Amino acid sequence: MGLIVQKFGGSSLADPEDRERVIQRICSTRAQGHDVVVVVSAIGRYPQAYSTDGLLQLIADCTQEQDPRECDLLMSCGEIISAVVIAHLLRREGCSAVALTGAQAGIITTPDHRDAHIIRVEADRIRTHLGRGETVVVAGFQGVTETGEITTLGRGGSDTTAAALGCALSADRVEIYTDVDGIMTADPRIVPTASTVRCLSYRDVCEMAQMGAKVIHPRAVEIAMEGRVPIHIRNTFTDEEGTLVGTVSGPDGAVEIRADRLVTSIAHIPGLAQVRVEMNCGTKQCPSARDVFRSLADSCVSIDLINLSPGQALFTIKESDGATASRVLNSLGASFTIEKGFAKVSAVGAGMRGVPGVMATIVEALSDAGVRIYQTADSHQSISCLVRVEDMEVAAKALHDRFGLAR
Structure with missing residues (x-):
């Protein structure tokens, strides 16, 4: 053996x-x-x-x-x-x-x-x-x-x-x-109808972990993916089957883990603040986006959900980094606001790659639930929306239901 x-x-x-x-x-x-x-x-x-x-x-x-x-x-x-x-x-x-x-x-x-x-x-x-x-x-x-x-x-x-x-x-x-019984379609503490996903690709699990799912650290998944070693996530206290994490099936004979859903999970991250930095200050000299992002990085402030336009830079940080970010931006002479009380809710799934209409479905679901979207960001495997933290649970449930992830 x-x-x-x-x-x-x-x-x-x-x-x-x-x-x-x-x-x-x-x-x-x-x-x-x-x-x-x-x-x-x-x-x-x-x-x-x-x-x-x-x-x-x-x-x-x-x-x-x-x-x-x-x-x-x-x-x-x-x-x-x-x-x-x-x-x-x-x-x-x-x-x-x-x-x-x-x-x-x-x-x-x-x-x-x-x-x-x-x-x-x-x-x-x-x-x-x-x-x-x-x-x-x-x-x-x-x-x-x-x-x-x-x-x-x-x-x-x-x-x-x-x-x-x-x-x-x-x-x-x-x-x-x-x-817990494995990786679930959402956090069952806020989405009671969440169910265990039996098979997932490494890339899906990495994306889910980055977007807020906490069952396994993304660095561990990346290492296993490089070594082509399957991961089986199980509950110590039950005999549930758990979640098998491997490589999506392909012509190279990889372990067969198929992504059969457009969206496989809904993840969330609370405790975010939205930062708005003016890039057009009239007669006043404004710091460039390059200066803003480099100075924040040098102070170990991680940024997310970045939207750049000629007039402003819009992005999110952890609320706990608010004081540090404020100090950095003041030192640059920037005109800015930092507003707390936000959360990021994300739909994750390799199945959405190249499929039209996913963003439309998300916007419709949140609009129908009465949830305002403040920012969005997307990749080949996820779409994220910034919402008020008090709307986070409603948003997660709405997306979970709209994509048919309930048990």
């Missing part, structure tokens, strides 16, 4: 009963004849003591600014504790297992503390343990630089660890276990 990488998130490890379910899943996979590499997140979520945010609370009351290098050292402890606990429980069940830190697993990263990227995986040590018949339990979310500094991989880092190990080890598949 082949090799399977199984990743378990913090919610799957939160208490002893949950951890027993995880152990039974791993042992069952081993019993089927597979080699298994397990990737774990930190145990539970805040305020649990060993969660990432729980560990950061240990230094939250410090008056001095937190050092990114030392924050990485502290945060990496959560996944290491988790790996040791799971390896111990596996051995208790008679399954030979060993725990490894990200560094011991050979995960080499860039030196960007708190948001490092994986450069390569030196997997010889993992292969040695697998050759001895051991289950290898790797601490996710972390790695080590060329100079030996411990780093963390940012949000979704354990997903990224699992995907990178799956590619390095030529795994048959990567299984991502979480507390």
Whole structure:
């Protein structure tokens, strides 16, 4: 049999009963004849003591600014504790297992503390343990630089660890276990009729993650896509089939995952602000769009939904970046407004590529629901609309219904 990488998130490890379910899943996979590499997140979520945010609370009351290098050292402890606990429980069940830190697993990263990227995986040590018949339990979310500094991989880092190990080890598949039944047609918390999508292409899932879906990090999907390793997203606590993520079928013999819908999901991102910068200031010297965008980028302010005209630049930012953006624009002498209280609602699907009328359908659906659209943006796989945050739920439900995504 082949090799399977199984990743378990913090919610799957939160208490002893949950951890027993995880152990039974791993042992069952081993019993089927597979080699298994397990990737774990930190145990539970805040305020649990060993969660990432729980560990950061240990230094939250410090008056001095937190050092990114030392924050990485502290945060990496959560996944290491988790790996040791799971390896111990596996051995208790008679399954030979060993725990490894990200560094011991050979995960080499860039030196960007708190948001490092994986450069390569030196997997010889993992292969040695697998050759001895051991289950290898790797601490996710972390790695080590060329100079030996411990780093963390940012949000979704354990997903990224699992995907990178799956590619390095030529795994048959990567299984991502979480507390939902797979990737859904919308967030069921705001669209109760949302259903699980059984099969999706890598590109669809990347687009969905970028547009606000939070089941898996887009960086992990991109790594798996490059290595042609399928991802299976499943619920730790149920026997639901979950979602299989792979390559759309084609003449190259790729894994057959067909996109059979015009739109596969509705995603949303709240907490946005709309920025309007005047480009025609009369006698006053205005900064150019180039100056505005470069200065915001240099201050780590990400922008989206960009509309440029000779008279103004219109775009969105996170509300949390409002103070930074205001400071940057004031330093440029710009005439601008920043208005909070917006959300982005997106229809995502590879099936819309080259199909006329999708934008018309979206505008009609939102108009019929009484939702005003403030901006739009589109790509080959998505169309996004900026709406008031109080209209976000109505907009998501309207699009979900209009494209026939309800159960």
